[in-house]
Amino acid sequence: MRDTLIKAAMAIIATIAAAASSPSRAQEMDGKALFLKNCAACHQPTGKGIPGAFPALAGNKFVQGQGSEVAAVLLKGRGGMPDFSESLSDRDIATVLTFVRSNWGNKADGLNEAEVGALRTSLGVDPFGNTAMSNKH
Structure with a gap:
């Protein structure tokens, strides 16, 4: 009986953890809409970019790396990438x-x-x- 309760509790905890770490359906739809509006022109709707011009985001190690570094690019821009600090909350x-x-x-x-x-x-x-240095969009 005790083993059954422990297994059930572990299954519930695993389900809650998975739900907390994965985006909700609504959040994913919002993210897709924002991506299509602000990013797809360069990075393409497929996330594959345009070779030699705009990097692919699909399977990109930088994109999958430190989240704060990726967010910093959106906030400050980099190279040909404009910043979105004023246009996105x-x-x-x-x-x-x-x-x-x-x-x-x-x-x-x-x-x-x-x-x-x-x-x-x-x-x-x-x-x-009022950002001191950025690459305005």
Whole structure:
């Protein structure tokens, strides 16, 4: 009896943990919509990019790496990549990155709004355009 209860509890905990770490259906749909609106023109709807011009996000090691580094690119821009600090909220950035980091063969954890907000603050990125150095979109 005790073993059965322990197994049931472990199954419940595993289910809750999986649900907490994976994006909800609504969040995934929001992420996809944000991606199509803001990113797909360059990175393509398939996430495969355009060779020699715009990098693929599908199966991309950087995209699957440290989430804060990926978010920093959206907040400050890099090279030909514009920043989205004024056009996307912390929630939007977290949502689109969660979508990108969990699709096209990518298997990285998503980010949440609080993480992006803390990163925005630590980078000194003002959502109202008073950022010292960035690559404006």
